[in-house]
Amino acid sequence: MKTKKFKTIFINFIYIFGLVITGCSEDPGIVPIYDDKGRLQVQMDSEKCKTYQLEELIKRFKKRGFVNFRISYLQDVYLGIFVKENEIDSISINGETSFKNNSFVDEKSVVFISIHSKKGGYEYITNSVNGYLPIMYQPHELDGKDKIEAGNCLKQLGFVNISYYPIQDCWNDGSSNFNKTDSFQVNYTPDFREYSFFQIDSVIRINYHTVKGEYCTNGLNHEYIKNNNDNSFTCSTCGKTLYI
The missing domain is CATH 3.30.10.20 (Trypsin Inhibitor V; Chain A)
Structure with a gap:
């Protein structure tokens, strides 16, 4: 019995480890969802977003169908004592700082991200949707x-x-x-x-x-x-x- 139990635990461990390696466990089964008006479901909570690093956050939004981003680098990391580099300071979608998993927005929407960083400046990621682009400025x-x-x-x-x-x-x-x-x-x-x-x-x-x-x-x-x-x-x- 002990051998069988150990074998089951070992198999489960290998399965979970495989999911982690392939990235499937991070955000499983997520695809863009649209309502009958063509709006995109956010599938993210504004407070939860702040717990991710920048690259992971953008990856998750892209997986949900978002294609336009404006990233503000705050240039406020000096010794890394009070804030850490690449931590999210604030996030909004088209100026709205509060959104829920079941919120719906225009599929062309811009995700604005402010990030703690050593360097300053802006980064823009834009893609046209049906021939339209965000002006960003x-x-x-x-x-x-x-x-x-x-x-x-x-x-x-x-x-x-x-x-x-x-x-x-x-x-x-x-x-x-x-x-x-x-x-x-x-x-x-x-x-x-x-x-x-x-x-x-x-x-x-x-x-x-x-x-x-x-x-x-x-x-x-x-x-x-x-x-x-x-x-x-x-x-x-x-x-x-x-x-x-």
Whole structure:
């Protein structure tokens, strides 16, 4: 009897060990669940989320169907006495900090995670859903960045229709805000949140400070090339001319 009991215990141990190795025991049987409106079930509790490390938390959300994440690195870990690196500080879905297993949200929703870290900055994980992407930034969050840098921030998210509008209020190119972003608009409005969703080809316009002149909507100054046939000049860069 003892031998049989020992054998049973040993087999159970091997089975459990195998589950751990394959990862099945961590989050078994979880697949995305949608309601009749196409909304995604969270299948996670907001308080429970804080008990995971960053990589594990993102893995669990992805398994439940989430594809968009904004991660804020707080740069508040120095000696690791009060907080530990990669521990979750806060989490929200589209600005909602409290959610339950049975909560349903838009499948394009953004999971915002703040994490204790030694480094600072942001990380963005974006994927289009039915041709839509989250904008990830507030209207004035890119203020002060070089106009091209601001445009690249939005291009990296996946947006493809970005133009630049010159606010010609600088005395010269030595002005402190020369070529710096003032704000940006999506589909001609600054009325949106960082978790708002827009089509990939939505019209995004970056307003920036510069001197008076003629500019292309690609953010570059016009450079003219002389046509040898009729001595006319054409712009060497793409984008329409802005006369202000």
